Amino acid sequence: MSIEWVNRAIDGLRTWGCEKGVEVDVDEVRLLCDYASDYLEVRELGDFRPGTFEELLLEIYPRKVIAPPESAPETISAARTLVEFLLDTGEIGGKVAIRMRETIDEIEPEMPRALADTTKFGMAKSIFSAIGPDSLELVEPGSADCDCPGCAPLPAVRLPPATEIAAAVREAPLLRDAHHVVTWLVDGGRTTTTRKALRVRDARDVAAEASVERPALAWRLALDLGLARVDRTVVVAGEGFRPLAARADEEVLDLWAGTIEFLIEAPVAVTGEPAVDEEMYSVHDLLYRLQAPVPSEAVAEYLREIAAGRSSASTEHGPVAGGPVEGGPMNISSDGRLDAALAGLAYTGTVQITEDGLTLTPRGLWGLREIYSEMGLDAPVAPDLAEGDASGLIAGLISDGLPAEVAERDVEAWLVRRTPEQAAAELLAAVAGAPAEVRGIAVTIVDRLGVEAAPVVRSCLDDPELRPHAAHWLSARGLEAPVLTHEEVLWVTVDMLALALPAAEADPDGFAENIAVSGPPAHLIEDMWRVEHPDVVEVLELLGNSLSDRASAKAARKAAFKARSRGIR
Structure with missing residues (x-):
């Protein structure tokens, strides 16, 4: 961005405001110029066009600027001031100014709705809106009168x-x-x-x-x-x-x-x-x-x-x-x-x-x-997750939102304190009847264990929810294992996809990229609606919204409809 032209424009705006007796919101106009320069390739005042304001106020601002909907009138007023300044200084002609005013009039009722629409938020705005705009207020950290996120408990x-x-x-x-x-x-x-x-x-x-x-x-x-x-x-x-x-x-x-x-x-x-x-x-x-x-x-x-x-x-x-x-x-x-x-x-x-x-x-x-x-x-x-039991380890991995390298260190430290048999027994016992996310984390950790854990894993073949995972674990190591039925393959596919639901919500683009490479085929998706799994509808809806292959995505949406019709939740 060219800082120089923006600074010159603001200096000229101040002088113009004093000469005309016009009250100018310099900070708001500067933001308009900054964002126009950053994202719309405006390199001087004369580059402003009617469409510039439309993109700025209905696309860039909702995506980038942390501002409540009720602040829209201030921004609209600043945009109108900028138009009058552009006209008076000869940067634009009278006809262009008229079109700009008309454009801003059309934008005025739409801008509050655009600022309130969370689907328009960009990555940065989503992050910092979650923290809270009050965190930008200039209050000494730890102030007794401050309840903003910047002073919230660490x-x-x-x-x-x-x-x-x-x-x-x-x-x-x-x-x-x-x-x-x-x-x-x-x-x-x-x-x-x-x-x-x-x-x-x-x-x-x-x-x-x-x-x-x-x-x-x-x-x-x-x-x-x-x-x-x-x-x-x-x-x-x-x-x-x-x-x-x-x-x-x-x-x-x-x-x-x-x-x-x-x-x-x-x-x-x-x-x-x-x-x-x-x-x-x-x-x-x-x-x-x-x-x-x-x-x-x-x-x-x-x-x-x-x-x-x-x-x-x-x-x-x-x-x-x-x-x-x-x-x-x-x-x-x-x-x-x-x-x-x-x-x-x-x-x-x-x-x-x-x-x-x-x-x-x-x-x-x-x-x-x-x-x-x-x-x-x-x-x-x-607390050190490695010092706790399997339930504490899994709960900590789920709730803490740990960076991958920290979670890896916790899991390794927990495993090193136990034999493979002990680790498998604790993990699998802790997730009996648990939700898919909890069960999936346990199964993922057990998958790191060697054949010494086989007796414990084999004992889970009688558990309907753990049986497909146990069979897969055994066969992957060349050990004797039952052949999964078609229904069991469907169930374990849904179960493992259910584990990915939180990650998919946090990073939908990343999930879509991964599932495009390793997702289940369309013929398998078509039958998933039959699975008696509490997360089947959510999994199928996720696939329907994420798969890039049209046939597979359509099959997922159709299967989700059938599952909902069956009353599976």
């Missing part, structure tokens, strides 16, 4: 053992580079400027000679942590300075807690992108509360919403301390600037970038929890 988190965290901290790029910078400066007898900053030549040399990625930032951290001090301009190692590898775990964790505090509290250019640097705490807090990867586009939307909220608060209550400057965070876009900033953030070691988006590293999660505790907030740690 979720319980799963933390690896302290020894694993300490080992990961020793590999954190920024903290490791802070030690390298100090060693390089002291060994070389280098000095700093009178303001304790790295000299330009030294920054260049330490980057080349010691492979330090961001020398200035690493040096700032070293000073903040007391790894070094400056005697006039001479660099001296801090008291007891030692490499990370030579430090005890407790000492390493103390340094890491200080690093997290430095990153989210100190006014430093961590990434070089003001929109990210000014909201380091907000971004980390978001990742901590969601406990899930957040795509970069969603991060950009979050920063924009924060900036818009602060700008609104500044307009209503006067300037907000620490708020963004003109042309700051509100103008962040995902055109490469944000990606570069997030890559810089990953260098700190608190976050990692995955295929699914940005998420906290385990050491980042640990460090942020330490900060919350120092702030006096209750930052609970979830």
Whole structure:
């Protein structure tokens, strides 16, 4: 997005408003220009057309902007003001202005409905609307008068053992580079400027000679942590300075807690992108509360919403301390600037970038929890599922919404405490008569066990719900197993698809992609309506809405109708 033309347009709008005596909602007009530039390829004021307003107000705003339906009149008013400004400044002609006004008149009654339509919400808006728009209000965390999600109780988190965290901290790029910078400066007898900053030549040399990625930032951290001090301009190692590898775990964790505090509290250019640097705490807090990867586009939307909220608060209550400057965070876009900033953030070691988006590293999660505790907030740690029984393990895997790597660690830790026979016996006994999702998780874990569990699994052949799973388990290992009847094949197919229902609801596109490759054939789907399974209707409706193959999708919808007609629920 071209920030320059938007800033020039806003400056011109202010001047025009003063000269004409027109009250201008500058913040709302800026958002119109920002989104037009980001998504509709508007590169200057003269690019606005009647259709631009239609797309902005009925497509982009409902998809991107967290705003209640009752806010629509303010946006409509700002759009009309923008039209008059475009006309008076010669950016558009009279006929175009008339069509724009007519378009906005048509949009006016439709916009509140569009803002309220959750089916129009984009990915980012859905995420942050779930958190709640009040989380953008500028209230001190933990305020007794605040009940917004930003001050709501923190979720319980799963933390690896302290020894694993300490080992990961020793590999954190920024903290490791802070030690390298100090060693390089002291060994070389280098000095700093009178303001304790790295000299330009030294920054260049330490980057080349010691492979330090961001020398200035690493040096700032070293000073903040007391790894070094400056005697006039001479660099001296801090008291007891030692490499990370030579430090005890407790000492390493103390340094890491200080690093997290430095990153989210100190006014430093961590990434070089003001929109990210000014909201380091907000971004980390978001990742901590969601406990899930957040795509970069969603991060950009979050920063924009924060900036818009602060700008609104500044307009209503006067300037907000620490708020963004003109042309700051509100103008962040995902055109490469944000990606570069997030890559810089990953260098700190608190976050990692995955295929699914940005998420906290385990050491980042640990460090942020330490900060919350120092702030006096209750930052609970979830119980160790490996210490509980099979019911507790399954319940925790279902309810906690754990990242895949954390869930994997829990399952492995639970299994290592038991023999295969014990694990199978506990898991299968815990899910007798349970819903499909619970049974499916147990069966999935049992599927990891070796042939030592065969006697326990074979004993489940008399259980109508577990029999198809047990038979499949035995035959997959080349052991003697009964041949499943057609009815049993149908039942186990429905049962395993029922396990996927929560995941399909959370990620319908991902489910549709997977089921297109591994879904049941049409001739099997056609008979599923006969299955006496409590989830058969929901499973068939899911297939009917997800399968890309028209014949299979039609067969699923037809089978769902038949199942409903039978009264199966």
